[in-house]
Amino acid sequence: MGFLFVLFALVGCGGGGGGGSSSGGGGVSTGDDLGPSQFTVAQRGAAMDRVAAKYDELGGNPATAMPALAEYMRTQPEFADAEVNDDTVVAHFKDGRPFLFLDNFRSDVGNTIPADLPSAKSVAPIPGKVPALVLQLGIEDTQHHTPFRTQIAEILSKKGYSVTDSSVIEVDALKAAPPMGVFYIHTHGAEVWFRDRFDSREYAIWTNTLVNDENELKYEDDIRNGRLIYTRSKNNPHPDPNYHGLYCITSRFVAAYLSMAPRGVAYINACNSASTMSSLMQQAFRSKGAGLYIGHDGKTTPFGYETAAYFFDRLLGGNIAEKPTPAGRPFKVDEVWAKLQQKKHTGETVNYLTDPVTQASVVKIDYGTTMLAPNIKFLRFFYNDYMGIATDLPVGADDVKVTIDGQEFPYQWQNGLIMVKLNSNTKGDVMLEVNGKVSNKRPITSYKGDVIYEQMLVPGVEGPKLTITYHLHLRCDAYAVRNELDGPLSDQDKSFYAAMDSTASYVFSGSVTGATWSGSGTFPYYDHATAGNTFGSGGLVETSHNRIRLMADFFEPVATISGNGGSIQQVYAPAVGGYEFNDNLPVPGRENVRRGWYLELDDNLNIKPRSYEGYLAGVVAQRVHWSGIQANPPLNPDMEY
Known part of the structure; x- marks a missing residue:
């Protein structure tokens, strides 16, 4: 069986070093084909096992044990050479196959989520439209932080991805993977170079697939063409007694078998x-569709695990990893990255993009992806029952x-908003979906009730009055907005129009x-009260004060005034004083509405009942009252902002 000869040098998860050609030296060959194997899998495995046992005998401290281990390996009959490179020994079997031994991963640091250590397993995908592969190397030194990986899988599943979550990384599963919206893998990685005529550089990612007789035959073409290479680490507990080495x-391999959904991660x-060592890996994923x-x-x-979990949680609005209070909506990549630059590891002085132990940085290479899930920031309500959805999705x-x-x-884009025409009874949760990926929910809250307005027609006299009955249907976004990731809540500060099934009637009475x-x-x-016996109404939600500013205005109802001398007709306008606020609050699109009252909300968003008197020049000019009005749907205590 022939193999393409590679030298595996680990940098980071191992070491780094030079390549170059080699000839002679105990049978180490050069060229593009290693020729037939000189060892059986059992012989090669026994040699790798002796190396691991010797490392344990030497005390297992890479700083002192690795040089002695390399010296020992040079005395063994199977190996042609061995040299130390950082916390790694790079060697070659005498038939040219490279062998790498490492012990570089610090599993005793970092923050943890308490959980029992799971057994290695591969889980079937959860139904959904966009596949996601979430993988973790099934070796003991990586498994203690498995809950972070399972959090990522849960977040993706919650937001509409079809998730395969596995605590093992299998070559066959990678080959069979569909185009992925997300490919997350937690494993060891290393620089590789081939002793070919170009001294070609590569980057390799560990799997859990065992080196054995069956796999040597199955993957012969992949090994010969540099898609798969060998590795081994210290004596970690492993569920398979036949564990000697891995691929x-x-x-x-990525270029040959993997593919990404458009703008995938x-x-x-x-x-x-x-790093620069993995530039070919980066290019391979980009060529396969990664954004x-x-x-x-x-x-x-x-x-690095909690950084990854936080990244996916805030990008998707998962509210699982370090759940914000209150819960959060999806945010854009740049917004999440900016927060990672500010957020500190617990008990550490460095941010989430810096490893406190190694000082290595998490790096983002952006090819055009700005979001992983759609979001809804707030809702706006316009005249004629149009609703606008504010989102970070690309306009159009x-x-x-x-x-x-x-x-x-149905919808259309207008002025940067997704515009939807509502029916008279439309209410409830608004959601956006893009290719199976779902947004946060943002409710349309509906209030239906009467507000009774009485205006005294003769100053200081209780008899003659104008009574206006507003049969109002107020549809609004009754919740606060969050403009900064993990930031405070604030008022939306956008007024709304009453729904078109709102009506108003008037009666003149008294003598x-x-x-x-x-x-x-x-x-x-109308969209505003204007000449000719009309009315307009709208409001503004002030979540910081737990109230709605109700704005209701009318114009020019006509009264008949009768007496002993006959009758006349008189046109009336609203009293200019006595309203609860008078602050030129704008209504979208037309004139200012200067008059209104506060509708106080209880803790469940219901409008409290109230009676109010307004005065002008020290005498009662108007009265207004309303009964309690229920919010429909009721308060959502799990709202995602």
Whole structure:
């Protein structure tokens, strides 16, 4: 069996060093084909086992044991050479096959999530539209931090990905993987070079697939063409008694077998996965469709796991890893990255993009991906029952599905908002979906009730009055907004129009000193009250004060005033004083509405009942009252901001 001869040098998760050609030296060959193997798998495995046992005998401290181990290996009949490179011994069997022994991963540092150590397993995908592969090397020194990986899988599944979550990395599973929206792998990584005419450089990622007779035959072509290479580490507990060595995949494997969904994310949580040593791996993922590549520019420790979990959580609005209070919506890549630059590891002085032990950095290589899930920042409500959805999706995106309370609605883009025409009874959770990936929910809260306004027609006299009954349907975004990742909540500060099924009617009544007021009618609803017997209404939610500013205005109802001398008709406008606020608050699109009252909300977003008197020049000018009005749907205590 022939193999392409490679020298595996580890940098970060191992060491780094030079390549170059070699000839002679105990049978080490050169060229593009190593020729037939001179050892059986059993013979090669026995040699690797002796090396691991000797390392334990030497005390297992890489700083002192590795030089002695290399010297020992040079005395063994199977090996042609051995040299120390950082916390790694790089050697070659006498038939040219490279052998790498390492002990460089600090599993005793980093923050943990308490959990029992799981057994290695591969889990079937959860149904969904966009596949995601979440993998972790099934070797003991990487498994103590498995809960971070399972958090990532849970976050992706929650947001509509079809997730394969596995605590082992298998060559066959990688070959069979569909185009992935997310490829996350937590493993060891290393620089590789081939002793060919070009001294070709490569980067390799560990798998759990064992070197054995069956796999040597199955993967012969992959080994000969540099897609798979050999490796081994210290004596870690392993579920398979036949464990002697493992295969690594290279960028050539990625180019041959893996593919990404458009603008997918490749997150390689391994040493030097985003350094210059891994440039071919980065290029391979980009050529296969990745829009974002993330890795490390040096050695990693378990501190990198919580960074990865936090990254996916905030990017997708998972609210699982370091759950914010209150829960959060999805944010953009750049916003999450900026927060990672600020956020400190617990008990450490460095940020989440720096390893406190090795000082290596997490690196983002952006090829155009800005989001992993759609989001809804807030909702706006316009005249004629139009709703605008504020989102970070690219303006004009045409692959968006809009649902309200589970029903799909058509939409169009306008002024940077997704505009939807609502029905009179539309309410409930608004959601966006793009290629199976779902946004946070943002409810349309509906209030239906009457507000009764009474205006005294003769100053200081209780008799004659104008009574306006507003039958209001207020549809609004009753929740605060969060403009900064993990930041405080604030008011939306965008006013809304009442729904088009809102109505208003008026009645004149009462008398004084022989004069009687009469007349009644209805007001047409316009986007603002204007000349000609009309009314307008809207509001502004002030979550910081737990209230809604109700704005209601009318214009020019006509009364008949009758007395002994006959009757006349009189046009009336609202009293200019006595309203609860008078601050030129703008209504979208037209004039200012200067008059209104505060609708106080209880802790469940319901409008509290209230009676109010307004005064002008020391006398009662108006009265207004309303009964309690229920929020529909009720308060969502798990709202994602």
